[in-house]
Amino acid sequence: MSFMQHLKSSWYQKRLLRPELNGMFEPPVENQWVAIDCEMSGLNAKKNHLLSIAAIHINGSVIDTGQGLHLICRPPVMPTKDTIIIHGLRPIDVENGLSYEQMLAKLLPFIGNRPIVGFCPQLDISFLNPLVKAYMGTYLPNPVIDIRTLYNRYSGNRTQGIPDQSSHLSAICQQLKLPDMAAHDAYNDAIMTAMAFLLLK
Template identity: 70%
Template sequence: MSWLKQLSYAWQKTQLQRPELAFMFSKPLAKQWVAIDCEMTGLNPRKHHLLSIAAIHINGDVIDTGNGMHLVCKPPVMPDRDTIVIHGLRTADVEHGMSYEEMLAYLLPFIGNRPIVGFCTQLDTGFLNPLVKRYMGTALPNKIIDVRQLYSQRMGDRTQGIPNQSQHLSNILAHYDIPELGAHDAYNDAIMTAMAFLHLRARS
């Protein structure tokens, strides 16, 4: 970690308003990650809302699906009927969901200090970090690993003509012959992201 990142990290820790989460700033154990995936009402964090999030631990080469979590939230605005086909969550599915504060009370201890693995992580953290900052005073301190970027790096010059395809997780899964689970379900997407990550690591 560069001195600039260390300085930023130290400053971030001083902003923490929930001492019980201080362990999130500790050094993670080797070969332990957490795969996450979010479902939202749209792609703009300024006007759309988080609907659900799934998180699954990766321990070495094992995806711990038996102890993962899938949390459904109640957004301030119910999902538009036109977007239900994308995220699959109806008003009936989310109107009794958790508040964002309740969700984070479960999610953040589960994430802990593990590096976060996701697909197009900038989008997920764009929705998560404003909520996290209001809840604990600072954004997520975890290292972020984007499977999409990792795939492009691993492919190197072979990504000619592939970048547009690699925007979709399904294309990476197909490339490595990974079975595709039901799409646009946060838990399934987190599992598939974790599988893609392990395949990419094995080939590094």
């Protein structure tokens, strides 16, 4: 952890409202990460809502799919037919989901102090952070790793004939010869993200 990251973490920790989550501010253990992926009703965190989130531990070179989380949330506004086509979550799927507080009570201890790995994780975190702040008084303190950055470094920013390929998780997995699982499913996307990360890190 850099000096600036330490200062940021200390600032967040002073504002923590839930002492049971104090461990999130400890320095991360070497070779431990958590891959996350979210499904939302849209891409605007100010207008749209979180629908589901998956999180999977990466321990060394092992993706611990057996102990992963896949949490369906109950949003304040039900999904519309226009967005159901994208994420596949219908009102009947989410109306009995977890409240955001119930979801965070499971998710945050699972994330712990692990660096967060994601595909465009800044978008996921833009939806999570307002909920996290309301729940525990502070934003997520974890370092964040975007596999797009790792892939661009790996490929030397060459598109290899695929326009803007780093903007699609499936395109990255195809170039890395990884299995292409069903897209727009949070759990499958988290697994694909974890696999790509282990090859690129």
